[in-house]
Amino acid sequence: MVSRSNSVTSEAPSSLSTERIIIVAHMLPLLAQRKADDTGWTFSWDEDSLVLQLKDGLPEDMELLWPLFHYMLPLAPDHGGRFDRSLWQAPFPSSEIYRTLPVRDEILRALLNADLLNTRLKRHDTEWRIGELRAEYAGKTLLKQHPQRRGKNEASTIARRINREFGWEGYQPVGCVAAEPANGASAETARQSMLVVSEFIGCSPSLSGAIRVNPWNIETMADALNTAITMPTAEKHMRHEKHFKYVSTHDVAYWAQSFMGDLERTCRDHQRRRSYGIGFGLSFKVVALDPNFRKLLTEHIVSAYGRSQKRAILLDYDGTMITQTSHNKTPNQDVITLLNTLCNDPKNSVFIVSGRGRKTLSDWFSPCERLGIAAEHGYYYRRGAYVFGRGMFLGLGDVWEDSHGSAGFRWRKDEEWTTCVSVQDFEWKEVAAPVMNLYTESTDGSIIEEKESAIVWHYRDADPDFGSWQAKELLDHLESVLANEPVAVKSGQHIVEVKPQGVSKGVIVEKLLSMMAERGSPPDFVLCVGDDRSDEDMFESIATTMSLPPQSSMAEVFACTVGQKPSKAKYYLDDTSNVLNMLQGNLKKLFFVAFGGML
Numbered sequence: 001m002v003s004r005s006n007s008v009t010s011e012a013p014s015s016l017s018t019e020r021i022i023i024v025a026h027m028l029p030l031l032a033q034r035k036a037d038d039t040g041w042t043f044s045w046d047e048d049s050l051v052l053q054l055k056d057g058l059p060e061d062m063e064l065l066w067p068l069f070h071y072m073l074p075l076a077p078d079h080g081g082r083f084d085r086s087l088w089q090a091p092f093p094s095s096e097i098y099r100t101l102p103v104r105d106e107i108l109r110a111l112l113n114a115d116l117l118n119t120r121l122k123r124h125d126t127e128w129r130i131g132e133l134r135a136e137y138a139g140k141t142l143l144k145q146h147p148q149r150r151g152k153n154e155a156s157t158i159a160r161r162i163n164r165e166f167g168w169e170g171y172q173p174v175g176c177v178a179a180e181p182a183n184g185a186s187a188e189t190a191r192q193s194m195l196v197v198s199e200f201i202g203c204s205p206s207l208s209g210a211i212r213v214n215p216w217n218i219e220t221m222a223d224a225l226n227t228a229i230t231m232p233t234a235e236k237h238m239r240h241e242k243h244f245k246y247v248s249t250h251d252v253a254y255w256a257q258s259f260m261g262d263l264e265r266t267c268r269d270h271q272r273r274r275s276y277g278i279g280f281g282l283s284f285k286v287v288a289l290d291p292n293f294r295k296l297l298t299e300h301i302v303s304a305y306g307r308s309q310k311r312a313i314l315l316d317y318d319g320t321m322i323t324q325t326s327h328n329k330t331p332n333q334d335v336i337t338l339l340n341t342l343c344n345d346p347k348n349s350v351f352i353v354s355g356r357g358r359k360t361l362s363d364w365f366s367p368c369e370r371l372g373i374a375a376e377h378g379y380y381y382r383r384g385a386y387v388f389g390r391g392m393f394l395g396l397g398d399v400w401e402d403s404h405g406s407a408g409f410r411w412r413k414d415e416e417w418t419t420c421v422s423v424q425d426f427e428w429k430e431v432a433a434p435v436m437n438l439y440t441e442s443t444d445g446s447i448i449e450e451k452e453s454a455i456v457w458h459y460r461d462a463d464p465d466f467g468s469w470q471a472k473e474l475l476d477h478l479e480s481v482l483a484n485e486p487v488a489v490k491s492g493q494h495i496v497e498v499k500p501q502g503v504s505k506g507v508i509v510e511k512l513l514s515m516m517a518e519r520g521s522p523p524d525f526v527l528c529v530g531d532d533r534s535d536e537d538m539f540e541s542i543a544t545t546m547s548l549p550p551q552s553s554m555a556e557v558f559a560c561t562v563g564q565k566p567s568k569a570k571y572y573l574d575d576t577s578n579v580l581n582m583l584q585g586n587l588k589k590l591f592f593v594a595f596g597g598m599l
């Protein structure tokens with residue numbers, strides 16, 4: 001709280017009597033410093049700032065509260081990053097002001113640590129603004145602009161009634177009101193009352209029959225009042241009915257209940273979850289993870305791997321087999337050798353499941369004879385020749401029998417590509433491309449990649465903040481212009497992609513697993529590793545597919561994300577080198593076991 005100095009601390013203003021508080025300038029930026037003992041914050045401003053000028057004009061018995069708690073409250077969930085029921089309900093500064101705040105990063109980070117955010121105008125802010133508007137309007141403009149309304153005193157009659165009922169000495173909530181002649185305030189009149197609301201108040205979008213105005217534009221405000229007064233009665237009835245229906249079903253109890261319900265739902269799993277602080281400095285964040293979410297260690301997987309006879313190994317490429325930041329994305333010799341070693345085990349069916357194009361992937365993985373590839377998020381996949389038993393050719397995939405008589409299923413690189421869904425119409429590309437071009441023009445460092453089934457906007461080399469800002473805009477823009485097209489607009493690692501509906505890594509993985517089962521080789525071991533949002537579709541689909549027949553009920557499933565983050569996968573590995581080590585570690589351990597510990 002502030003009294004006569006130009007600094008303020010973050011202690012709660014509990015002793016203040018609300019009648020003596022004046023709220024001002026809640027959009028003014030401050031200098032903020034964390035206290036040396038880390039118990040809170042100190043905020044201050046320049047001697048000649050507007051806050052002090054305002055304070056100087058106050059009567060002696062008034063105190064000035066700069067509503068610091070608007071900014072301090074959000075810092076609360078940041079303390080220790082604990083997940084109590086933290087909720088934040090306070091006005092948020094406009095983006096122009098927010099950008100100038102010295103503590104903007106801390107505020108944002110703390111907000112992200114809250115369980116629920118609800119930003120609405122509080123009552124005292126509204127009152128403060130009403131006060132300003134009253135002074136500005138003083139009831140003059142409607143009558144000046146619409147002289148035909150002069151001499152009619154219905155507005156002031158209603159205003160007097162409301163002021164009598166809701167005002168107090170020195171405070172009159174209504175200076176001028178929009179309404180038809182009161183006619184004895186009958187029920188009939190009430191059913192045709194009109195609303196003129198500020199576009200800035202929270203309920204404005206909910207009241208669809210109201211006339212919305214920018215209250216700072218006196219002329220449009222006057223026009224709106226006039227429109228409200230002169231509107232045909234039938235239309236007023238219709239608008240009133242809408243409002244009546246809405247407010248009688250969405251009353252205070254409804255909002256309170258729905259708000260508390262949201263909070264309950266968000267916090268339901270808190271007792272079970274474990275919170276981790278991840279990262280340093282400004283990239284520090286707290287994530288709440290399922291207690292069963294754990295690091296995938298070789299010992300978790302190696303015995304299941306050893307026991308199994310038909311393994312499906314599904315690997316994403318970018319961010320999983322190669323780091324997202326490396327300039328040269330071509331797989332190195334270690335990756336090729338590892339994949340070949342995996343593929344050469346007749347018990348393994350190994351797939352790369354990637355968003356990349358089929359040409360790139362088949363060039364890169366040409367040394368891997370037996371590797372299955374799903375390209376463009378599974379739109380294309382490469383089928384192998386199907387050989388039943390030893391050497392009998394059937395034409396789809398490759399089933400073999402080893403010396404112990406167990407059957408397997410493998411892919412061959414020289415086979416035809418096929419598509420997982422049939423897409424006839426790519427005309428939407430002509431709508432999407434010009435929109436992407438606009439964003440490429442205005443975002444230095446961004447480029448467009450045209451794939452066979454999809455178009456991708458890349459912004460990895462753009463300014464990081466501006467790039468992700470533009471990506472959000474582009475996503476919205478594309479979703480609206482392509483709303484009636486059979487496409488999905490998705491964001492990924494520094495990309496925004498438009499692809500045909502029904503194409504996802506989840507769909508192709510389901511297809512691959514089902515094909516193995518249909519051909520008599522349901523996998524009894526599934527390992528799936530990926531880092532990106534598109535890989536979450538694989539994790540979800542594996543969980544569903546493997547829980548249903550004809551899949552083996554004994555199958556062991558290891559879905560693993562790269563990076564410790566909320567995921568549908570049960571396991572995580574920290575980075576790509578962890579992934580490669582895990583795969584190599586498995587192979588080494590098995591080799592070691594197979595050769596009686598002679599490695």
Ligand SMILES: O=P(O)(O)OC[C@H]1O[C@H](O[C@H]2O[C@H](CO)[C@@H](O)[C@H](O)[C@H]2O)[C@H](O)[C@@H](O)[C@@H]1O
Nearest residue numbers: 316317318329354355356456458460493494495
């Ligand atoms: O499914 P993935 O194997 O993870 O592939 C997804 C996308 O990979 C490519 O983009 C990625 O690499 C780019 C650099 O080569 C990088 O700028 C981008 O941020 C990465 O996401 C590919 O170009 C996309 O088409 C794939 O969807």
